[in-house]
Amino acid sequence: xxxxxxxxxxxxxxxxxxxxxxxxxxxxxxxxxxxxxxxxxxxxxxxxxxxxxxxxxxxxxxxxxxxxxxxxxxxxxxxxxxxxxxxxxxxxxxxxxxxxxxxxxxxxxxxxxxxxxxxxxxxxxxxxxxxxxxxxxxxxxxx
Amino acid sequence: xxxxxxxxxxxxxxxxxxxxxxxxxxxxxxxxxxxxxxxxxxxxxxxxxxxxxxxxxxxxxxxxxxxxxxxxxxxxxxxxxxxxxxxxxxxxxxxxxxxxxxxxxxxxxxxxxxxxxxxxxxxxxxxxxxxxxxxxxxxxxxx
DNA sequence: ATCGGAATTAGAATAATTCCAATTTCTACT
DNA sequence: AGTAGAAATTGGAATTATTCTAATTCCGAT
Ligand SMILES: [Mn+2]
Ligand SMILES: [Mn+2]
Ligand SMILES: [Zn+2]
Ligand SMILES: [Zn+2]
Numbered sequence: 001x002x003x004x005x006x007x008x009x010x011x012x013x014x015x016x017x018x019x020x021x022x023x024x025x026x027x028x029x030x031x032x033x034x035x036x037x038x039x040x041x042x043x044x045x046x047x048x049x050x051x052x053x054x055x056x057x058x059x060x061x062x063x064x065x066x067x068x069x070x071x072x073x074x075x076x077x078x079x080x081x082x083x084x085x086x087x088x089x090x091x092x093x094x095x096x097x098x099x100x101x102x103x104x105x106x107x108x109x110x111x112x113x114x115x116x117x118x119x120x121x122x123x124x125x126x127x128x129x130x131x132x133x134x135x136x137x138x139x140x141x142x143x
Numbered sequence: 144x145x146x147x148x149x150x151x152x153x154x155x156x157x158x159x160x161x162x163x164x165x166x167x168x169x170x171x172x173x174x175x176x177x178x179x180x181x182x183x184x185x186x187x188x189x190x191x192x193x194x195x196x197x198x199x200x201x202x203x204x205x206x207x208x209x210x211x212x213x214x215x216x217x218x219x220x221x222x223x224x225x226x227x228x229x230x231x232x233x234x235x236x237x238x239x240x241x242x243x244x245x246x247x248x249x250x251x252x253x254x255x256x257x258x259x260x261x262x263x264x265x266x267x268x269x270x271x272x273x274x275x276x277x278x279x280x281x282x283x284x285x286x
Numbered sequence: 287a288t289c290g291g292a293a294t295t296a297g298a299a300t301a302a303t304t305c306c307a308a309t310t311t312c313t314a315c316t
Numbered sequence: 317a318g319t320a321g322a323a324a325t326t327g328g329a330a331t332t333a334t335t336c337t338a339a340t341t342c343c344g345a346t
Contacts, residue, residue, distance in 0.1 A: 023292080023293090023343090023344095025292090025293065025294085025342085025343090026342095027293080027294070028293090043333090044333080044334080045333085057294095057295085058294085058295090059294070059295045059296065059297095060295095060296095060334095061294075061295065061296075061297090061334095061335085061336090062293080062294050062295065064333095064334065064335075065293075065294075066293095066294095069293095078225075080223065080225055080226065082221075082223050082276070083223065083229065083302085083303080083333095085332085085333055085334090086226065086333085086334090096264070098266070098270065098272075101273065107267075109264050109265060109266060110264075110265045111263055111264060111265065112262070112263050112264065112265055115262075115263040119255070119258075119263065120254055120255050120258040120262065120263050121239070121252050121253075121254060121255065121277075121279075122252060122253045122254065122255055123241070123252060124250075124283065124284070125284065126283065126284015126285070127241065127281060127282070127283060127284055128281045128282045128283075128284065129241075129279050129280070129281040130244065130280055130281040130282070131279065131280040131281065132277075132278075132279050132280075133225070133276075133277070133278045134264075134275075134276070134277045135275075135276045136264075136272050136274065136275050137272070137273055137274040137275075138270060138271045138272040138273040138274065139270070139271045139273070140267065140269065140270060140271075141267070141268065141269015141270055141271065142269070166312085166313095166323080166324090168311085168312085168323090168324065168325085169311095170324080170325070171324095186302095187302080187303080188302085200325095200326085201325085201326090202325070202326045202327065203303095203326095203327090204303095204304085204305090204325075204326060204327075204328090205324080205325050205326065207302095207303065207304075208324075208325075209324095209325095211304095212324095226302095226333085226334080228301085228302060228303090229302085229303090
């Protein structure tokens, strides 16, 4: 059995009927397939627009509902840059995000092998981290 | 001459008439004094409510204008946690933020001495970072 | 086939923030 | 001091991402 992460562009109908205890409805499958397919960190509205191709009657509210369900079941990740609209990421590995200010494109950035939070942050001991988000903005080297 | 960072609770009238090339108007001084005073990462609305004590006619639009001016002149920092409303921080040192999910209180977290971004992130070489935000959520150790 | 809970839907509501146009305040210059 | 122009402030309207609501539809279990 192969993890979803390694299927590049699954057709919605190839997705299982349940994931992480979440019932995969037609709409949730469609939304998930879009996020897994083009790995470009789409916004809810991006997903909505793309979903309408194959599913013209899907509603934006449903897209939001699906995203919320997928995120809370840890099937996709929500990504935030300052006050911009949230984006969604299929990469469940530990990673953070870099937005190229020129193109707006968001790139995954992974941590150096074996790095722990406590290695670079002065955390009061005993602190339990439940959520971590690192967002970078800048320019890609052009030399 | 002492940096603003070290004045615990400056009275607005003690603030200079210009900072970082930004003209310090009555309203901007008031907003800045509030942020420097109670170092609790207030939201724009928090600032608005507090400002009304000494300046009952200040408007929320002005508070937003002042905050935007102070942030863009690097006099205060804007802090974001997911989709919550922005908060403002007077600490200009390199640091990030931890929100205690129990109390909602936000704590400054500093980096370990001498740590560089490239030490823990696999950044494509040549990348120029203009902006970095690290936000943590969790619980404070209670043993 | 039917029941009951869960999901979807359209549209209204919310809330943070930004925009706008009118007014006030400053600053610089006579 | 008096004044013109620029910049800042103001109240209210607009915007926009997201959430809520209530009605309908769907689906899996009996
Ligand atoms: Mn989580
Ligand atoms: Mn900056
Ligand atoms: Zn990602
Ligand atoms: Zn801070």
